[in-house]
Amino acid sequence: MNRRTFLTTTTAALHLDAQAPPSARPSLCLFSKHAGKLDYKDLAKFSKQTGFDGVDLTVRPGGHVLPEKVTDDLPVAVAILESSGLKVPMITTGLTNPxxxxxxATLRKAGELKIPFWKPGYFRYETSREGVVDIDRKLAEVQIALGGFALLSRIHNICAGFHNHSGSxxxxxxxxxWNLISLLxxxxxxxxxDAAHATAEGGEWTWHSSLEIALKRMKMLAVKDFYWEKDKGKWKMRWCPLGQGMVDWPKVMSRLALAKFNGPVTLHVEYETPNELKAVADDFAVMKKLVDDAYGKA
Structure with missing residues (x-):
């Protein structure tokens, strides 16, 4: 089956995303990577005490659920989190091959557990010895993979969210x-x-257009912050506490509220800190205020 035929057969049903009802608010979730040393019970306790609505659970090598144990361990993790009053609206995977x-196995079990969303792994551009990147070939390869993910997601009644990561x-x-998924x-x-990575790629304004494109079909939102820093003569992203960086989070949240976005909003704490759990709690307070200011207090 060639790519054109594959896309035609897997995209016959094209739907416009339904907007959330006016009263809807997003679920505030902890990316469980940042509580990686906690077992399921302690993860649930910490997340609930901090004030999160749910957990974005890592289902990948080194994550809270290992891929080879997903059939047995994912139901256990979800049951413990839900028994504490938490949702599991999404899982983060490293999956790149449909x-x-x-x-x-992962999508089947997630679908059975009625987890609405999942994040695939990453695809990177390869540079030849001469510094040439074959962009068209890579995009064609990824398009086929995403078509397979969309088809599997449909079979298992779940939805994939493709993450925009800056760099290669x-x-x-x-x-x-958008060009890869618009027909799916x-x-x-x-x-x-991810507004931070969109800001890194888009500078002062282009993140606006990126957000508008994503809003056509936004499923989840990643929350983190950064600024540019010169280190040994080279500019690099420096992750920092939420609200202290370059991302215009009040504008992002206001636009999401206007669009009535109500998907998972997941907190990431990527910066170095001596106490990661305290950093999570501190950034959660900032994230909650941003959402409250944009959507109104619950």
């Missing part, structure tokens, strides 16, 4: 992702939008 056995990652320019079923694949 034909791999662990992909079907496919999808760093958000419009590339909107109910089963969309954007996991």
């Amino acid at each position: 034909k791999a056995p662990e992909t079907s 990652y496919v999808g760093a320019p958000v419009w590339d992702t 079923d909107a109910n089963h694949i969309g954007f996991y939008f």
Whole structure:
């Protein structure tokens, strides 16, 4: 089956994303990577005490649920979190091959547990010895993979969110992702939008256009902050506490509220800190205020 035929057969049902009702608010979630040393019970206790609505659970090598144990361990993790009054609205995976056995196993179990969203792994551009990047070939390769993910997601009643990661990652320019997914079923694949990485790629204003593109089909939002720093003569991203960096989070949240976005909003704490759990709690307070200011207090 060639790529054109594959896309035609897997995208016959094209849907426009339904908007959230006016009263809807997003679920505030902890990315469980940042509580990686906690077992399921302690993760649930910490997340609930901090004030989170749910957990974005890592289901990948080194994560809270290992891919080879997903059938047995994911139901246990979800049951413990839900018994504490927490939601599990999404899982973060490292999956990049729709034909791999662990992909079907993970999506099947997540679907059975009625987890609405999942994040695939990353695809990167390769540079030749001469410094040449074959962009067209890579985009064609990723398009087929995303078509497979959309089809599997439809089979298992779950939805993929493609994350825009800055740098040499496919999808760093958000419009590339739109070109890859626009013909796929909107109910089963969309954007996991990251305003920090969009700001890193888009500077002062282009993150606006990236956000507008993502809002056509936004499923989840990643929350983190950064600023540019010169280190040994080279500019690099320096992750920092939420609200202390370059991302215009009040504008981002206001636009999401206007669009009635109500998907998972996941907190990431990527900066170095001597006490990661305290940093999570501190950044959660900032994130909650940003959402309250934009959406109104619950």
